[in-house]
Amino acid sequence: MEGLIRGKTVGEKTQRYQNRIEILQGTLDLLILQTLQWGPQHGYGISVAIRNRSGELLQVDTGSLYPALHRLEKQKWIKAEWRISENKQRAKFYQLTAAGKKQLTRERSKWSQLSDAIAGVLQPEE
């Protein structure tokens, strides 16, 4: 639903602007859950992690990130907790729950099926 996200908008380099990739509908949940698998993280941390791991290709819009986080929390796939970050700042850290881990497995297999299917379609016919 809200997973469809615009790329970056203003003030970035033209190069990046052209390389932007829209995050496919439904994949944001997967990205968030996957990011949280490496440990609890706050909203900003999650967006930075996704950007860095995608080689700056995937940019998560805050207008999608925060609604998604709050929705996942409501679905009890992640839980939140106020903690002090490395640089001594109070931040809301999200953490995977047991249900969230299961959900991640489901989402991953769905994703690999999807990418296999797309790859199949894209393969030149022999």
Add this chain to the structure above:
Amino acid sequence: MSFWRHRRREADLEEEVRSHLEMAARERAERGEKEEEAKRAARREFGNVELVKEVTRDRWGRRWLENLYEDARFGLRVLGKSPGFTAVAILTLAIGIGANTAIFSLLDGLELRNLPVPHPEQLVRFGAHIPGNDYAALSLPMFQELSRGQKVFSGTFAWWPDIVFDAEIDGSLARADVWGVDNNFYRELGAVPEVGRLFDSEDENLSANAAAQVAVLSYGFWQSRYGGAADVIRKTLKIDGIPFTIIGVTRKGFTGLSAYMEMDVTLPLPARQLFGGEADMQKYLQRRAARWLQAAGRLRPGVTLEQARAQLGSLWPEIRQEMVPPDKTFADLGRFRDLQLKVESGAIVLAISGLVLLVACVNLANLMLARAASRSHEMAVRAALGAGRARIVRQMLTESVMLSVAGTLAGWVFAHWASHGISDFILGEIYSVPAALNLAPDWRILGFAAGMAILMGVLFGLAPAWRATQEDPNVALQHGSRTLGKGTSRLGRRLIVTQVALSLVLLMGSGLFVRTLKKLRDANPGFRTHSLLDVSLHPKPNGYKDLDLVNYYRQLTDRIADVPGVESSGMMRAIFGNVLEWTERIRITGSDAEGLEADFEMATPGFFETAGITLLQGRKFEWQDDDHAPGVAIVSQNFAQKLFRNDNAIGRRLDVMNARNWRNLKIIGVVSNASLYDIRKAQTPTVYLPSTQYKDFMGWPELLVQTSLPPAAIADALRRTVESQGREYVFSIKTVRQNIDRSILQERVTAMLSAFFGALALLLAAIGLYGLMAYAVTQRTREIGIRMALGAKRSSVLRIVLREVIVLVGTGVGIGLPCAFAATRLIDHMLYGVSPNDPVTVACVVGALLAVGVLAAYLPARRAMRIDPMVALRCE
């Protein structure tokens, strides 16, 4: 509360966003950006903070709660800013809802509410009555025959209705509503004793001549007179001096046969014979034609009222044959309900009060419309600032509902007050004892009325808001209120016209009822209605024993005539203005004609002078007309004309058809016409017999006293005089006027209520017109300013405003009048002396509406005249 959780969540989100921005800025700063620059960039990258928050909040669900709180708070502020509008809207609602709830509750309490007994719908009352007379009762033999032969009831029971007696409890006197009941009564009504036991077959042996002297008390009587003491059983209570042993008390809430009358003390059925009245009470009660019993039965499962009527009806001819007196038909079988006011009248009052609710709703709609129109600018601003349509509509909805809730609460208070006021008035007139009536405002009715009001408020509050949000905010903003167009919206005008038309229908109705009452008050019944007292006498136990009643009456009348202030006095049997009229069928002796139905009265010498009925021919009754003398009669002029045309009536002879012994009565006098019992009737043919010739009818007399003194000044002297004789005591002293007023109670109640509602409708119409005109003038300030700048005179401005009102009221009248004429035809039968299209009423009503309209327009018009053209042109 979730409200607090919500607040914390809100703070959390705020901090989460702030921490995000701070972390982003810090990282940028660490990368070497300037602090200020970093902050700004972080913000830019984040996007619209408020928007992000908004869409995030949407994921929480439960947003409506927060919105509701916000809407309500805002609504309160908005409503508080226009206290005039708020007050008028709430008042309108309170009147509409309150009046309806009060009337429904009252009627419900009086007749619609089920009796506090199991399955009241199975109870069917039966009794014989004379056509045209509502009084239905059975003689003991009739009841026994019917009970034996019937197959439709699981049980039947009988009682004699309440008589107010003196009850002596431990030496102190009190009044008590006393009923006599048979031994099935309590069982069939499903009553259980609180203490002791209720009647069983030992207490009542209808064929035995002696009555067991036992009594059952009601819970209320037990509480108030004995303080609920458990040792009340086997105590003695004296009813009219006769001792009865208390055997039990009924359970709380049991009111027997009526939802609103207490049965203070119940006695076994045959106890009736212990109290005087007739010369030989015991024999009277066994008489086959003496109808003194009320009867009812409980339908067997599956039996309908129609089947019961048919089965009992099939038994009736034979029983009637045995019981002889012809001409009594068996028709009065009705569902068991205690109808004190005729349902007919109730229905009209209901219709009227429903109309008030309608007028109130129209008024409210108008208010909401005018308000919505005046807020279209505000709505446009809010839409331009990004408020969604749903949000605006929701805001309006909240405000409407808040108004409706406030109005309903106020209406509830009003209903409470009004239904008690009305019932005190009505019941105070019918019973001298306070009535135990359950008047809790009916929740269903209140809910319905409130629902209607809310619906109206919502509909007319929402529609303009919806329309406003569909307009392009830019256009709406530019328009502002700078238009010169017609000030008043077309829908608003239509509503005002509707309101005027509805009010007119209502006012026509109330006008006709009020005129009916006036005519009835002024009607000449043919007897004296002023300076005339009706003293009801009550024989003491054994008071008439071994007494020559004729001599005694003569002596009593003389003594009364000697009381200072008394001009004349006489006695009669039936009370003037009594709802239970006494009629008999009468024919010329020897003819086999159908006979003539005539009002009937028995009177002593002195009666005609006292009553102010003048002798036209022949002579009046004399004390010598006793049971040794030949039977005589006096007839009214119209009776003589009907039966004898132009022949002389004096000396002719009459038979009273239903009485075996009242035959061959010689007419000795002709008197002026009168309507003794029902003043609504044109003076009816009347026949008078001398009481002195019918000793059986001499008990329970009414003493008629003509005096110029106020009743209070002479009551004591009359009471002393009667009681000094030691035979009777004074049961009540009333003016004949009071009796008549009581007999036209229905008209009085209808007139009072409908006048009340008419006034409300007029008030609502005035409020509506004022609101609309005030608004129109404000809207047209600029136009009026231009007109005046161009040289228009103040008077012409006044004319513009007034013309608008007159056109509106005129249109309303034009539509309302035909409706009113159609509606008043329905109440034709309730009117007296006025036609349903009574021109006086029409003129008054139309005049009142126009006056109200002009008055309502005058204040805004005056303001319009004072407009300074320069200010008007510069304003906005």
